[in-house]
Amino acid sequence: MNSTLRWLHLSDFHTGRDDYGQLQLFDSILKHVDQRIKEQGAPDRVFITGDIADRASPEQYDKFAEEFLLPLADRVGEKQILLVPGNHDVDREQQKYFSRDEIRRSAEFFDPTPKGAAEREDLLARFAAYREHCQLLDKDDWLAGEAGCLLHRQEINGIDVGILGLNTAWLTKDKADQGQLTPGKALVEKGLEAISDTKVKIVLGHHPLDWLHPDDRKPIEALFGQHQVLYLHGHMHQNDAGITHGAGNLFLALQSGAAFQAREDEKWVNRLLWAELEPEARELAVEPWKWHKGHQEWKLDFEAFSEQYRQSDRWLLPLPGSLVPQQGKPQTAPAAQPEKKFKEPMGWELLAPESLEKLASPTEEAEILAYFDGRQPVWRLALSPQVPRRAVVERIAESILAAGEADRPGVFLLLGAGGEGKSTAFFQTMERVLRTDGNWRLLHRRGENAALNRAWAEELPREEGRRWLIASDDADQVAEDVYALAFALQSKGRGDVHFLLCARHTEWRSTKVEQRQWENLPGYREEILRGLDEADATAIVAAWERYQDRGLGELAGKSREEAVAALLAASRSEVSEDEGAFLGALLRLRLGDQMKAYVRKLLDRLGEQKILPTKPETLLDAFGYVAAMHAENKPFLSKLVLASALGIEPRELRGKVLWPLGEEAAADISGEMVYTRHRAIAEAAMDILKNTTRYPVEPEELYEDLVVAAEELKQKGHFLIALEKWRFLCDHFFDQGEHSLAIRLARALVRVDTTNSYLRVKLSQLLRKAGQPELALQTFRDAPRPEDHRAFFHEWATAEGNQGNRALNAWLDAVALADATARRPPDNRTTAMCLAGFAIACRELYRSYNTPLFIEGCGAASGLGLALPYLDPKAKRFLSENQAAAREAGVEEFPPAAALKKVKEAAVAAHGQREADLQEWVQPAEEITFKGLESLLGLQDGLP
Template sequence: MPHPVRWLHLSDFHVGKDDYATRKMFDYILAHVRNRKAEGFVPDLLFITGDLANNGLDKEYETFWLEFVTPLQDVIGSHFGERTFVVPGNHDVDRGKFPAFSREEVAKPESHYLDPTEEGGKLRGEMLIPRFQAYLDSDCSPAKGAFANQEGAYAHCLELQGQEVGIVGINTAWLTKDDKDERQLTPGKSLLEKALDTIKLAKLRIVLGHHPIDWFIPAQKKPITSLLGQHHVLYLHGHLHDAWAEPSYGGGQTYLAIQSGAGFQAREGERWRNGLVWGEADLNARVVRLQAWRWDPGQQDWILATDAFHERHRKGDWWHYPLPCNQPVMVDYTPAVPVVPPPKGWSVFKPEDLVAYLRPLDAEAALGYFDGAVPDWPTALSTSIPRRRIVGSLVSRFRQADSSSVPIVTLLLAAGCEGKTTALLQAAYSIVEGKDDWRILQRRDESQSLVPAEILPLLDKEYSWLLLLDEADRAATDLRALLKDLPLDLHGRVHALLACRDTDWLGSPAANLDWTVADFSKEPLRGLDLADAVAIVRSWQAFGDTGLGDLAKRPEAERAMILEQQAKDEAKIQGGAFFGALLAVRSGSDLRKHARLMLDRLGQRKIPGGGTLRDALAYIAAMHAEGLEFLSRPVLAQTLGCSQNNLHRDVLVPLGQEAAATTTSSFIYTRHRRIAETLMSVLAEEFGKDVGALYVALGEAAICAFINGSFVPALSSWRFDISKHFLETGREELAFNIARAVLDREPTNELTRTHVANLYRRAGLPEQAVRVFREIMTLGVGGR
């Protein structure tokens, strides 16, 4: 029986970004490949999917090929150079050449630039190919020169393990121009089509590109995915710096997109992971098996990246996916009992699903949590994270849940960043632990509403249900309505565990609701007692001096008392005393360095709209640092130029994982005001950020979001309070700029105009105030 076809998939090395750290990663990868080879896993192919260099320079490619690829080929085996295939990425472009070229002109349907013809090759040679000259000149693969030819891609057929394997390489970076590449790119549909026709008789067909399909021009995405599906390919790519695999459909057929992590993107101790993917295709079993690995600085070794691919596909240490094949997508039309999917932003969990998280965290995940990363089930339930006293108090409220005839509703109230989300998740699991007849229905996105008509059909009468809602103030009224309307056979079978910032709850209608429909109680989370402090310090200590941070310099017997006292001191001066105490005792002397490294990392993460996560965090921190706590999702989405639907997934979740930001049901903050103030200082002094421009952009965006039909919480604060704040704190020019920007967006709003004029009067500039009113003469009739 033929052996599977095996490969090593690498991507995104950015050589030249950090010479020393990159060379160390070369050594780590070479050692890892030697170990895998010694274990009997020898790849047949080596794939590198772009961003070989950081700036597309000759010396960067020389380093990459001579100091890494050649030694790697030697490790794997002789003549392996003939089985090494690479493609360029957006960092392999010399952006100094033809910087003003028009993407639209090249990509328009009647253009011939991306045709596999002599004319197309000539057109590309005049403007596009020179931008990749250093990449092309240095290429030492068997496909050298292919992207400069009229075919504009390469197609090779090899016989491996008794099977014919076809490999296509495409250039998804032809139209790379700036930081706004997303949905602006194409490899050229005609170039891809001709290359695929060349390998159509191969049993296994693999396409290499740099960018994910979602980065292609929308009008070209559908025909390209149809080609990939009709040819049943594996599409290997990089760019997003993390591993993932996803079966996809095109032309009524399947293809499998496989994304590799970055070979190098960060030094040890930084948050981003350096990783790679091993793969094999078993043509007899019709299965693709994948393993993602990442370098763990704490262990100084490679470990399986168990969160890279979906757990549902895991079998032992490999993740199994169906090999795309020459069969149409099959649909089973047999009538079945309908399964109601959860509404957007909600998920159902079985107790047995969560058992797997009752294990120690690796060092990276633990340190991320200690630094303030927003917890989810794997972190909160880990044996590395202590259970505070409040968890037991919450669980005790549900001891009679199995025999209760009414819903039990318990609300955990705490200030922001007091650890309530961790306690909420830990308590929820303890309530359902070992109970196969229970289910947890959790709202995963706090911006999503609780609609009783959508939730009720989910509540299968075969189970008892625990509804889990964080930031519950805006959902409380609908929750009470749901519980009140439960059918008779669900009475006593639906309960709720809630959490909320105490100020948000008390300031909302939820505080005055009549909860006689349920057994309702509140549990306040206040302060940090010595027993909790001892447990927390012990958990830090398990990860050595890095876990303890500054506290490692203090005597062991004093550490818990220092933490307890710091929490008491923090509570006297500001909210978030718990996390403030953690920051002070672990990172107090190094918070600025921590902020700088975070901003460096986030500057590399692109987001929809063309900016980066650093841009998003700058807006969030700017507001929180000033105590202006009314930045909402519609305003941030408008400012960043991305949709509100994508904001949660592409911006807020990654920032939460980075310990950078957190949310309530209405507003967005950094994890602590002290972090916000440090971030703004570093942005201004070390990154040259125009801080004032952030507030002006936010003010404009708030009004634009409102005009475009979004509900903007605290709209009057954007119209009036933000400019008033800066006037009263002695920053008059910034106050005027913000107020003027708001007025420019709604020039006929008389209240806004009056406010702007009043600012000038208060600043002793009556002539400017008069001028503001005289502008009305050119606008016609005003309105509110």
């Protein structure tokens, strides 16, 4: 039986980016490893290729070690795990002003000598936390050594294996790292020399080779080719593989996707890579896995590698050339790469000029009029001669066609608000390019979950005269992939591949790729669509005129010049940058005073269409939710929340709700968010729903259903991008004077999560502001034991004080600072807030009962509070006023330890004369301690 070498390749954990999400991920990977060990035994090695932390802090490495690395070592063995750093393992606050150019000019910086190690020492402070962390598993601090690389030679299962770990992040500096990095050519050369006689050579690094400086990239590729290595790296956050040339030889590069890229319901997917090398068979079997949110398990990633290599559930990659020569057999020439055939991936369509004829078909008058009223365009509508071509179509198409003659990829982006006509222009630009030049081929992204693979830089056929256009609407969903692929294409000289993108400007500007990065990309060009010019307006009016009064609407009877002027004026009157001036103008001019009648007919139609035959909800319910949020200009209703509110599965939402609403020109989607086609439609709909009893929809229930759905999804472990916005929706309505609705929403949240102290405090604050202190107090007296949250007890104390219960006020402010209340000790802000409340309560108790202990407690608490740093003006004012009241009553300033003791005595006294009994779970007086407060105040020896 042939010997094999098996490993697990992980990368890009970014520990610290999202504590809760990563704890879930760590657990899921460990369970996956347990299952593999049960089925196949432990892997021979685990390789982790960088970006272990997100910001290179000791706390992030501690969390990674405690929650993942050490449990993994228990399963596979400490010595089997090897790590190298990535760019996120660099503390960029250290040595931030070093010069890459000066280092490259140095003749010795990357030499594997004592002198070279001494020069590199200046950069070691940037890796301090990583170096300390890596001592957990590998006592050899190789970053500080002369070799400057990790070296391992071992016989594994009878195979002589050499492993070389590189630091590709030595020169990491900023977001413009690509093309500026190097692991040090001399270090690589010496390291490979040390393992040159091993049968299998594995090199670990973080960055792909196209991130290296051109002066080093080619020589290092040549070294890799000469030694015919397997290069394992990360950084690009997707599973990938490629056979690469180096000095006439071939080597294989394997990329592991990000172990943690995002929570499970975000658009990015967490990935890992298993591999098994069989030297005698001269092939490497790989299994790319990704996390499947629907099934809550790891599943094979069938889009990671080319189908030509797949055999069942594995991909068999040929080992190039004589990477691992078979013993006893003569050397042969390097294996030729198999001919590549490109097939459009799932969710994409591949179109040639002749394909357009199949997409175009006659359109009915009703369809065109519905389009003018806001219906979403599709190929058939966009290609219709009855739909005018905007000037921007010609401009972008000509730019794309001209870029076809360039030697680099072009990225052409159409930006604008929803309802600006972007999607129509997007379809028509694709058509214009294909009809103008038959050599172009179009890859159109038509599936909302369709991914864009960086491997296309290798897989797209390169033919004489052929040009490729990769096109995507809602392009914010693939922005990072486009950016990476554009650079990969540029590095490979692929001037035959270009991009046409379309997106809402708000979503595009919020992607992880910053605007300056796009602007630094050669060939990048933006077109911002806002409103109409005279040529566009004239073409639109001419299109309306074909349908006479049915097309012109309120403009019927006007001359063309008058109609064009009115359309231009209407488009310029749209003041919101987030609403489409184009669609807004169309709706107001075509419908005018008939807008409400139009929307009422829409509501009637939607009310007649059930979402599911077995359930009572209709499309009117769905549209009500969408309109409710858009009318308030709260653009964070996600598909997940909408599906939950409707009681349907997320997978049913597109076909059963979003598509029919789009057909009715009622709804639009952008990424994960759902809107009406224009806010004017939403406002008209909500006005009708609020002021008539014609429809079985109660507007306030719409908002309650949605905030409950969002909170319940959070309770089930789903990640919601806008969770805090849902929780603050009650504040929005309170500030608008809709106190009843605001309190209703806050109460609903408390019902969903009864122990969430934050939500209960929010409800109490709203009730107090609304002039209902009794209800504010009852919110706390009815509460079960909350999660640890000091502000809960302070807000409760305030509610008691507002009702004249000053003893309970003082006691609860003391409980807010006590050790048993929360795992975290009290901080400066919380302490100042609670001491101020405690001092006020004690002052009022003294004035009511003449008890000296209470005015002494007032003075002691005020003095301690005023000694705290970073006091906000309000807390400082309250504390100063109470200190003055205590001084006026003859109380002198206490030393800090005596002051804290006096605070405790006054708190216990207040508990003894409390106005009402509290729940059993509230801390009793005899058990209260303040060790955390002592530490904050610098009283290390405790109370006297």
